[in-house]
Amino acid sequence: MLFTADHDEPRRILQKFIASDINPHVEEWEKAGIFPAHELFKKLGDLGFLGLNKPVEYGGQGLDYSYALMMAEELGAINCGGVPMAIGVQTDMATPALAKFGSDELRKEFLAPSIAGDYVACIGVSEPSAGSDVASIKTTARSDGDDYVINGGKMWITNGTQADWICLLCNTGDGPMHRNKSLICVPMKTKGVSIARKLDKMGMHSSDTAQIHFDDVRVPKRNRIGEEGKGFTYQMVQFQEERLWGAAACIKAHEKTIQNTIEYTRSRKAFGKPLLDNQVIHFRLAELQTEIELLRSLIYRAAEAMLAGEDVTGLATMAKLKAGRLGREIPDACLQYYGGMGFMNETLVSRSYRDSRLTSIGGGADEVMLGILCKMMGTLPGRQ
Numbered sequence: 001m002l003f004t005a006d007h008d009e010p011r012r013i014l015q016k017f018i019a020s021d022i023n024p025h026v027e028e029w030e031k032a033g034i035f036p037a038h039e040l041f042k043k044l045g046d047l048g049f050l051g052l053n054k055p056v057e058y059g060g061q062g063l064d065y066s067y068a069l070m071m072a073e074e075l076g077a078i079n080c081g082g083v084p085m086a087i088g089v090q091t092d093m094a095t096p097a098l099a100k101f102g103s104d105e106l107r108k109e110f111l112a113p114s115i116a117g118d119y120v121a122c123i124g125v126s127e128p129s130a131g132s133d134v135a136s137i138k139t140t141a142r143s144d145g146d147d148y149v150i151n152g153g154k155m156w157i158t159n160g161t162q163a164d165w166i167c168l169l170c171n172t173g174d175g176p177m178h179r180n181k182s183l184i185c186v187p188m189k190t191k192g193v194s195i196a197r198k199l200d201k202m203g204m205h206s207s208d209t210a211q212i213h214f215d216d217v218r219v220p221k222r223n224r225i226g227e228e229g230k231g232f233t234y235q236m237v238q239f240q241e242e243r244l245w246g247a248a249a250c251i252k253a254h255e256k257t258i259q260n261t262i263e264y265t266r267s268r269k270a271f272g273k274p275l276l277d278n279q280v281i282h283f284r285l286a287e288l289q290t291e292i293e294l295l296r297s298l299i300y301r302a303a304e305a306m307l308a309g310e311d312v313t314g315l316a317t318m319a320k321l322k323a324g325r326l327g328r329e330i331p332d333a334c335l336q337y338y339g340g341m342g343f344m345n346e347t348l349v350s351r352s353y354r355d356s357r358l359t360s361i362g363g364g365a366d367e368v369m370l371g372i373l374c375k376m377m378g379t380l381p382g383r384q
């Protein structure tokens, strides 16, 4: 069994923290278009939530992946998608490769303060001209003695305006596209790093998203995670945690949307009876709840496989794909049953409708997930 009585205490602490220190501020942060990452992450770091499954030598709790999954699920109780996503970037998107493949020195310098909540991290993969096609990124890190000199730019970077460091994927050689890349930890205060602009988004309003430029940015080679040329492979490993996180964070969020819709349609009357009493509505909500339960089972199965040391590429990809599909289906169906109120910004379902749309795009679009699965199934053209 994935969760035991040992998960109850951290789960309860996190639920309490979300209710007392996050949800009361969400409206203000959504309006401001940003949340105070340093302040919030410090509190989460002090509670041990930024390193549940990270090594104890660097301040982590040294627990297994089931605890990280428990946290991703609980973050779905936050009344927006932006804040959970920013936390997920810190714990499950920008730091897994560093924790697994980084040198001791590098982990002390970047991982330990990220686990403590003293540093805010971001992950730099996507570029203006390459998102789905990760291998085609253009940012380069040229070797110059003991340093790399970085030039290029990254796009749509979550936490980008507040981050202390970026886990940067760039080309460190001219060889084959999958073997010429490295992941490098770059402090955002380094000369030559600039925030080109804070991006204006349709959803995820409380999360800051940046376009970042790198002009002759000099960092020591010791800032490279693991071996030179292995960055693409490390990032593909890192994506497995990102995709499972993205799927797990949807579960509670969608359940909450369904529960809110039940309450609203029970209280709203049309044609002499509550809207909920229409079979077409309560049957549809039951069907959507079933879909959530199926997604949950798939994610738990992937987590169990990960705990058993198995490759979870297929299951994590399916979970991300299914979460993306449900992220469009559930808020859309629920918003419909709110009628005009669903179209109002003051109603949470409209925020969920906007925020959930990202699941089908970020961390690899649905079509990229399908491509990975087809490759595994041997159904891509020209493959037997």
Ligand SMILES: Cc1cc2nc3c(=O)[nH]c(=O)nc-3n(C[C@H](O)[C@H](O)[C@H](O)COP(=O)(O)OP(=O)(O)OC[C@H]3O[C@@H](n4cnc5c(N)ncnc54)[C@H](O)[C@@H]3O)c2cc1C
Pocket (backbone or CB within 6 Å): 089, 122, 123, 124, 125, 126, 129, 130, 131, 132, 133, 155, 156, 157, 158, 159, 201, 204, 209, 358, 361, 362, 363, 364, 365, 366, 367, 368, 371
């Ligand atoms: C709010 C937000 C936050 C983000 N945060 C980060 C971050 O922190 N770090 C980071 O590195 N990136 C981040 N991203 C970028 C995100 O990962 C990319 O947007 C995503 O990978 C898609 O890349 P793209 O936008 O370049 O789309 P493109 O590659 O231009 O693709 C456009 C569309 O074409 C379709 N498509 C693509 N390939 C295929 C194919 N082979 N077959 C059929 N159809 C296809 C898909 O529908 C896709 O959505 C973020 C994006 C957003 C919007």
